[in-house]
Structures are given as structure tokens and as C-alpha cells.
Amino acid sequence: MGRNDIDEYNNLILLCKVHHKKVDDQPETYPIEKLREMKAAHERWVKERLSNKSTQGQPQFIQLYQIKTGKDIANIIGDAHVFSFDHDEQNTEEEVELVAGFLQNLQDWGETWSEMDSGQHVKARFMLTDEIKGIEAAGLLVFGLREVRKMKLKTNNTAFDWEVATIAVVHPTNPGIIKLGGQIFLIAATPGPGIV
Template sequence: MAVSEKTRKIIWGEAGGRCAICRVQVVTAGTDYDDPSVFGEEAHIVARSKGGPRAGLLDDASIDSHTNLVLLCSRHHKQIDDQPGHFTVDRLREIKAQHAAWTRSLSEATPGRPKLVPNPGFPQPRVLTLITRGNPLWNMIKSSVTFEYALPDGLPAENEDLIMEFLNVVQDYCDIAAELHSVRENRDAEKGLQSYLSRLAERNFLVGAFVRQMLLTDGSGQEGTPWPMLRVKVQPASHATITDEGGRPFPNEQPSTGASDKEQSA
């Protein structure tokens, strides 16, 4: 039995066209020459096949019903199937229900289109904080709900691959930070970030970051939802300038990659 067109409409409508885990829109804009790209997938909570992840006792009609499907981006679809011990049936049903409630809150509270705007109650950072240890970056990740990044163009392939690998790790930690509660889990996250910071330092790259306090609003005039945004930038040490908090450069100061501290744990 296949997923019906009606079921697909229900799934996409309940999810607002967003992945239930990362809440990213799973349809990209079209171009002058191409249609929009779709990377959303209707993922089974209880697997259709007997040997699949979270396989259980559901009849054929229920397997492909909207109650057993959740809209995910392709990356998180693969993750939940690769990690069924963490993404249990109950956990996925909770994720789906929470996401549906969040989607309804956006549409019911206001008629406008959601957007991020600076939170006027907080000063906005003007400079990036130099990050040389895993602990400060992990604390920023835990306090953020969204993530953006910047990296230089024209890098050798091996350097760009390392930077992209690091940024993917940061994105992954942003996705799961709220689910890591034990001291061990947090410590392991810090060490994982520290490892990448040290490898980047060995290649003379600096990592800067800040958390920008934003609001998720829809233009209705009502108070928005706090939506802290982490910004991470990787750049060659030779391109960086040390400044004070107001952005004024210190004379005769050269930034350090911290490469000599690469063995220090976070």
C-alpha cells in the first residue's frame, strides 16, 4: 500500500512545509531556468518493512496513514533511520506533535509571513569573539535555535573540506543540543568541537562567533518569539584584525590561532 495523495497533503499541511526536527523549509525557491527543488520526505515512524527501523505491529492501512508519517528533510530522515535507538517511536511522535503545535501557533497567532528581526531589548554584537576552545562555542550553541556561517572563497580543496566538515558538526550540535543533558554528553560535545578548532588552528585558520538575539515575528505588531541566532565565521589568521568590543582595532596586535594550545581540552 502506497502513501495516498490525500495523506501527503495532510502531512505537508500539518508540518507547514518544514522539517519537524530542524524546521527548515524543505522546498527551495525556483530559478529563472529551473523549478523549485524539494528535499522534504514523508518518513515512516514505524517502518513499513519488518526489518526496518522501529518496525512494529501496525496493519497495512496504518503503516502509510498520516498518523505514522512525519515530514523531514532528507538529512534528518537518514538520521532517524540510522539512529533508531535514540529516535524511538514515542520520541518521533512527540517531535511531530510539538512541531505541528509550533506550526499552528505561527498561522493562528498572526496572518503575516514569519521573519527574523533584531531583538530591540538586547544590544547587537558588532564583532566576533575569537573562539579557541570548545567550551565557549558549545555554550553559544546551547543558547541558540538557529545558525548561520561564513567562510572565505578560493580555498584549497583540503581546507574547504575541513571547514565544511566543522560547520556541519556545528549544525548537527545545534540540532541536538537541547537533547543532551548529562555532564558526559556535554563534555563529549566540547571535546568534539575542540578537536576541529585545533585542526583549523594548525592550518592557521581562526574561528569567530557570536550569538545575535533575534525575534521570530510575522509583522503583525505583536511581540515575537525569542530566536537567538549563532553566527560562526572561519577565516585565515592573516585576514583577521583584533579589536575592542566597539570594533576599534588595537594597534600592532596580531591574532593568534592558538595552535600551541591544541592539546588543551575544552
């Protein structure tokens, strides 16, 4: 590959700061061919999602747990590979700003979690608890779940486990809310089995 080809599309892969460092620090785990396969698999996944054609069948439903503390939500978002955020339609501009800021903060915290020290984790959990209280004061509820989903490469059927953080901010009137044994759950749709 010539020097002029280094910045060509075929040689580029977009990664967040955390995963960029991980790939750079572990070249034997992430050789060039594996990175190319991962990029191709992700491009197929995006193309499929944007074309609204699902080869994975019907969506599956997952049970999200109500989140009340920053510690609980940090356990879901910390070092996740993928974030899946959802929310109800907002009724006011204030709700829009509140929910947008909250979800963006969750993604930012999740992507930088491994770079933070223990003291920063304590402070982040405290701030997240305050944000959840603010969401609840606005009449909304927070639900979440962390799960592992498979991403399979089409070229050689290699499967990767991806940690997916799913968070939903909804109104108490959302029809997916179920109250059971003193706990509140949200039944939410997610893409069918496998990410790709």
C-alpha cells in the same frame, strides 16, 4: 480538514528534530494559528532574502569573539534556533573539506544539544576543541557570537526572540580582524535589525 488535505503544503511546516519535539510537547504554547503565523513570517523572510531586496535597511555590524575551546563554541551553538555561518574563500581543496566539515558538525551538535546528557556534552566539547585546533593548524581562525534577534509577525506584530549562533572561519589576513588589548575580534556584517 479532510484526510487528503493533511499532507498539503498549507498544512505543513518544516522543523528540525529538536523544534519538532518542542512544538509537539507544548501545544498550548504553539497553537495551530501561531504555527501558521510563524511559517508565513519565515516564508516572507526567505522571499526577501532570495530577492536581494532588504526592507530592513543597511546591514549592521557585529563583533565576533575569537573561539579557542569547545566549551566556548558549545555555549554559542547549543540549542540555538538559527545558525549563521560564514567563511573566507578557501585556498585549497583540503581547506574546503576542513571548513565544510567543521561548520556542518557545529550545526549538527547545536541542533541535538538538548537531547544529549551531561557526559555527552563533556565529550562533545572535547571533540570541538580538537576540531578548532585542526582549523588553527590549517592557518585559519574561528570567531563566534550568540545573540538574540527579533522576528516579528506581520499579521499581528507579535515579536519572537530567536537565539542566533553566528560562527565565522577566516584567514588571519581577513580585513575585519581587530586586535585590541591582547584579544582578537572580527567585525562582521549581519542582516539589519530584526530577522523579518
